[in-house]
Amino acid sequence: xxxxxxxxxxxxxxxxxxxxxxxxxxxxxxxxxxxxxxxxxxxxxxxxxxxxxxxxxxxxxxxxxxxxxxxxxxxxxxxxxxxxxxxxxxxxxxxxxxxxxxxxxxxxxxxxxxxxxxxxxxxxxxxxxxxxxxxxxxxxxxxxxxxxxxxxxxxxxxxxxxxxxxxxxxxxxxxxxxxxxxxxxxxxxxxxxxxxxxxxxxxxxxxxxxxxxxxxxxxxxxxxxxxxxxxxxxxxxxxxxxxxxxxxxxxxxxxxxxxxxxxxxxxxxxxxxxxxxxxxxxxxxxxxxxxxxxxxxxxxxxxxxxxxxxxxxxxxxxxxxxxxxxxxxxxxxxxxxxxxxxxxxxxxxxxxxxxxxxxxxxxxxxxxxxxxxxxxxxxxxxxxxxxxxxxxxxxxxxxxxxxxxxxxxxxxxxxxxxxxxxxxxxxxxxxxxxxxxxxxxxxxxxxxxxxxxxxxxxxxxxxxxxxxxxxxxxxxxxxxxxxxxxxxxxxxxxxxxxxxxxxxxxxxxxxxxxxxxxxxxxxxxxxxxxxxxxxxxxxxxxxxxxxxx
Numbered sequence: 001x002x003x004x005x006x007x008x009x010x011x012x013x014x015x016x017x018x019x020x021x022x023x024x025x026x027x028x029x030x031x032x033x034x035x036x037x038x039x040x041x042x043x044x045x046x047x048x049x050x051x052x053x054x055x056x057x058x059x060x061x062x063x064x065x066x067x068x069x070x071x072x073x074x075x076x077x078x079x080x081x082x083x084x085x086x087x088x089x090x091x092x093x094x095x096x097x098x099x100x101x102x103x104x105x106x107x108x109x110x111x112x113x114x115x116x117x118x119x120x121x122x123x124x125x126x127x128x129x130x131x132x133x134x135x136x137x138x139x140x141x142x143x144x145x146x147x148x149x150x151x152x153x154x155x156x157x158x159x160x161x162x163x164x165x166x167x168x169x170x171x172x173x174x175x176x177x178x179x180x181x182x183x184x185x186x187x188x189x190x191x192x193x194x195x196x197x198x199x200x201x202x203x204x205x206x207x208x209x210x211x212x213x214x215x216x217x218x219x220x221x222x223x224x225x226x227x228x229x230x231x232x233x234x235x236x237x238x239x240x241x242x243x244x245x246x247x248x249x250x251x252x253x254x255x256x257x258x259x260x261x262x263x264x265x266x267x268x269x270x271x272x273x274x275x276x277x278x279x280x281x282x283x284x285x286x287x288x289x290x291x292x293x294x295x296x297x298x299x300x301x302x303x304x305x306x307x308x309x310x311x312x313x314x315x316x317x318x319x320x321x322x323x324x325x326x327x328x329x330x331x332x333x334x335x336x337x338x339x340x341x342x343x344x345x346x347x348x349x350x351x352x353x354x355x356x357x358x359x360x361x362x363x364x365x366x367x368x369x370x371x372x373x374x375x376x377x378x379x380x381x382x383x384x385x386x387x388x389x390x391x392x393x394x395x396x397x398x399x400x401x402x403x404x405x406x407x408x409x410x411x412x413x414x415x416x417x418x419x420x421x422x423x424x425x426x427x428x429x430x431x432x433x434x435x436x437x438x439x440x441x442x443x444x445x446x447x448x449x450x451x452x453x454x455x456x457x458x459x460x461x462x463x464x465x466x467x468x469x470x471x472x473x474x475x476x477x478x479x480x481x482x483x484x485x486x487x488x489x490x491x492x493x494x495x496x497x498x499x500x501x502x503x504x505x506x507x508x509x510x511x512x513x514x515x516x517x518x519x520x521x522x523x524x525x526x527x528x529x530x531x532x533x534x535x536x537x538x539x540x541x542x543x544x545x546x547x548x549x
Contacts, residue, residue, distance in 0.1 A: 010251035013236035014324055015343025015351055017248040018331040020255035023317065023338050024262055031258035031362055032251070036244045040361060044354070045242035051357075056366030063368035065204030066353050067241070070212040070234040070346075072202060077228055080221040083178065083197060087222070090139040090176060094119055094130060095219040096155035097143035099289075099468025100207030101180075103282040104216040104349065105223075108230065110277035111345050114223040119155050120465045122510060124494040124503040126436040127155070131162045141219040142196075143180040145207050147187025150377070151464060154496045154506065160194070161497040171195055178222070180214050206368055207468075208286045211349040233346025241354065248341070249351045253358025255339055256287075256298060256317070260363060264317040265478070266299045266428065266457045270306055272333030274322030276345060283321070283352050284459075285469030290356045290367040292473025298359060299428060299473055301457045306335030309451035310458055315426055321348065372475035376467055379513030384501055389512040393529070399536035403527040412528070412543040419482055419526050420454040420547070427480040428456060430470065434463035434487045434511040435533065443486060443537050446544055450484075453547035464510045475517055482524040486540075487511050488533045 010017045021028050035041070043051055047067050049060035065072075094117045095105055102120045109116035119130050140159045144152045156177070163173035174195025181187040182203045191198045201214040210216060212234055217227045240247045256267065267287065269280035280302035291297040303310050311318045318337040324344065325331060331340035341351065360367030383389055393401040397412050408418050423429060429450060433443050447460035461470055463485075474481055490504035501509075518525050530536025 010246055010248045012240035012246050012248055013233065013343070013347055015237055015248050015341070015347040016325075017251045017351075018340040018342070019337070020251040020339050023255045023259050023264070027258040027262050028255050031261075032254040035250065035254055035358065035361070040358065041244060041247055041250050042242045044357060051361050052366050053364065056368070059366055059368045062204050063206045063209070065202045066206075066209035066212070068238065069202045069205050070231050070238070070350070073212055073214070073217055073231055074228075076199070076214060076217060079199065080218065080227070083199075084222055086197075087139050090137055092134040092137045092139070093117065093141065093219055093223045094138055094159070095141045095143060096152050096159070097141070097215070098149055098151050098465065099285055100210050101143040101145070101152075101215050103285055103469075104211035105219040107276075107278045107282045108216065108220040108225055108345065109223050111275065111279075112225050114220070114225050116219060116223040120151065121437065121462065122151055122154065122464055122503050122507040123434070123436045124490055124492065124507070125439055127158060127503055128492070128494050129438070131158060135162060135166055139176055139178060139222060141178045141180060141222065142187070142191075143215050143219070144187055145182045145185065145201065145210075145215075147181050147185035147190070150380075150506070154499070154503065157497040157499070158494070158503075178218060180218050208289055209353050211282070211353070212346070216349075230346035230349075233344040234350045237347040237350050248343075249354030250358060252339065252341060252351060253355035254362065256355060257359040257362025259317040259338075260291075260296075260298050260359070263315055265297065266301055266313070266316045268301045268303050268311040268316050268318040268457070270303050270311060270318060270320045270335045270337060272306070272320040272322035272331070272335060272340065272342070274325065274333060274342065276322050276348060279321050279348060286352060286356050287359075288470040288473040288477075289370055289373075289468075291360060291363060291365060292470075292477030293369070293371055294365055294476065295478060296363050296365060297473050297477035298363075299457065299459070299477065300470075301428075301459050304448060306333060308448050310448070311335065313455075313457065316457060370472045373467070373472050375475060375517045376471060376510070376514045379516045380506075380509045383509040383512050384506065388505065388508060398539050399530055399532040400539055401529040401531060403529065408526075412540065413546045415526060416450070416543060417547060419484060419524060420450065420456075422524050423454055423456045423482055424480055426478075427482060429454060429458045429482045429484060430474060431458065431460045431484045432463050432466060432486065432514070433460070434485070434507055435530075437462040437465075440488065440533055440537055442541065445541055449541065449544040449547070453544070463514070464507070467510065467514065471514070475521065479521055479523065483518055483526070485511060485515060485525065485527045486530065487527065488530040488536065
């Protein structure tokens, strides 16, 4: 990997990008020069919708508000202070949102040490646990641009019923909700009927670019974050947007785009341990959903630590991230990345958004649409209407039912080896876990175990959360992925009030809908169903460890 201390450092407003010019000295430099010749920095700063070509122009015209939305977000500050005072003793903040509506606030709260419960699942056990936690002191932030997100609508219904069951009147229950949505959405009308507090977001910012809009700032402020500081950090960085030099977003975007066009189209995202917590998950959905379409894209691979498997390979670009570096510190925190990005959190958000838009221009795609996201949703709706999908397992081993193609081995370790052996050069494995990301958290260890055994990039996503993130890349990006889906038995289901299905049925339908979408592309797919979750996870991890022996 490159020596980050060699070559230029692009820095502005306390955020620095190290090593971008050394990704491939000729490729990165020529890509950057071409962007400058085309006037992309200045045009992007001026919200020029023609940068990504005529096919993207109409979408870009209504999606470039993120360039300066942080400045308009200052107008929210008095409203947020007043809202926090009005809520008074409602100090347990639950965020019901998916994808871009939940990941940025989660990063903000984790990085700044503020408590925030993020509910971005349909797993009945996880939803039930949230409902049982300090209900009388809970304020639920319901966040959805469209207002039609099925997971978020289900969470709203469940909390509304829980408040009524606790003896609250409808007026009292309404006080426990803050709704963040776009002006004129169906959710705005619903919120008014509920008597909920309403905060309208910037309609010209797409969900994954919305970190510094009401979607990122409302739940963060209610959790106790000084969101004005985030705005200040972003505003200071924005001065660099039109520049040809000392423009960190341009440097990072050119590096990502140049690397991808020259074969390094997987990006390992590694925290360097300097205080920015969980940014990889947010950047994953931003980069994957923005670039993974039309058969091209950049696949982010969030890894656990600098020495974790999955950060090397001829098709992998390793990027570390963290806070501002102390004087004399070596970028990367021991990860030896190709590129390191360090600085304050507000500046990070804006840098990565700018870089993703630039990378989209390099790849020749529209970074603002998501043409394949609705496919799994439509499959889910059909399954819910028609009834559960019935399948017979290939075989059962202990607490694991295995659903594999004909001819696959008849044991768990063997079928995992079969899946890994099928990875092509340039391919990747995606582990998709439709489980409880807190109660079943050990399942995430699979990523590093399988990456170590395969020697190839392996991603891990909790379902249905990843459907609003890497799900677009899986279906619209390069068709070189293999997929391991994990599902689990539901010990105690939970109804979705006002709907003819339960959370468990919704979760199962989402998993089945995604399987159908992937099967339609004839991608390798293995499903493992845990009949006992705790025992099944332990058995699965043991089987994965035996891959190395």
